[in-house]
Amino acid sequence: MVATVTRLDAHRAGSPAGGPTVHSAVDAFLDAPAIRGNPNTLRAYMNVLDRVAELLGPDQALASVADDDIADALGELWGAAKPATWNRNRAAVASWLSWCTTRRHWDAPAMPAAAERRREPTDDTKVVSRTRIDRLCRRRDVPLREKTLWRMLYESASRASAVLALNIEDLDLPNKQARAVVKGGDTMWITWGTDTAHLLPRLIAGRTRGPLFLSAHRPGPHRRATTDPRDLCPDTGRARLGYDRARILLGQYGDGLRLHQLRHSSATHLGDANTSANVIMAKTGHKSLRSVQRYVKPGLAAVHQATEALSSPRRRG
Template identity: 85%
Template sequence: MPLREKTLWRMLYESASRASAVLALNIEDLDLPNKQAKIIAKGGDIVWITWGIDTAHLLPRLIAGRERGPLFLSKHRPGPHRGATIDSRDICPKTGRVHLGYDRARVLLAHYGDGLRLHQLRHSSATHLGEANVSANVIMAKTGHKSLRSVQRYVKPGLAAVHQATETLSSPRRRG
């Protein structure tokens, strides 16, 4: 799988962020040492997303010496008819290429991801956090959901978690 796609899928999964926000990232938005980036969330709010060690290892290779411009680059430069309508912040000064588009990312994931959809990475991330007994409040903060009700579908404790919760109700001298 190409490095760009591998990094994008990993970042989408580890950050549990919306694909449109991640695809809009520029290199100057990244805080690599702290594994976080500033994004514009749905509704226009500025929020921070975080990612894990796997994404952190891939990003320097993806950036490869570039200092600014789009993080995820399209494969080709835009045609001359589009050049005048593109914000200079959305063009890589080193390559002349622009942000990878949502539709193209969707097609690439369908091709390399065995039929996966972009939004499924976000849902999978939240679901896996719920299965790992991460609190709904933390999942809500990670995904940027505004309502606890939106997050409830991800928090479905398994039988092992129910057993563990039940044991906390046992008398202390019998636990153990």
């Protein structure tokens, strides 16, 4: 359900002189090095905050926005969304408000109690078997670009946003690794295995620079003029493959699979193989062992194997 974007009418009094408007406060936050330095982070925050600003009133003084206005904006935009979507967008708005008050010392509303986080139900079926992933990546009707992307996502256990942001210059092909900008703007090495290593040279096809994963067609004049030059291939003129398009393609070929399931399955399979939590944490880029615990618990394959131990011994013929 897509909410209709209309400005909130509540609490529209003026504010003390010198305070920023909602629009200028959003722009200042998006220009912060931690946000601007990562194109994927910038794009995600911009999508959320621009919509919230439109509801609050872009020219409205930030100091005159009430806590309840924030709750009303979140409710109108994502009140009917799934808990994960609500929590993600709520967190983006909370980060912006916190930055305004702690970094710039502006008078700004707080995240109200009425807009609390929602419980996200655990779904242990998100993990898919390695056989299913192998079968998908070996299908003859799947294009090379998609096979390479899915293999790299699984073998690297990386976030899709980080892999899609890779440039050819970031790759260290002989060592099966690449420098990737991950969540939070940090840079780390991601690694992949033999299957991805066999596909990458064919995908690159002699290119030496520009985005690794490209869209199928060149963008039109308007989109080209509004696209960051870093997201255009200087040799082919094609743009970087976007997250939304990559998500749609996996759903089309993968019978409903989602991009994050490849990362989730990879980490769980490593846990099933008795890989230590510290190594899984280093590979996935998680900041704490607590975040990795969801992957260390046995997956369905391990549960099936344990279940067989309870079966009666087969009779000998």
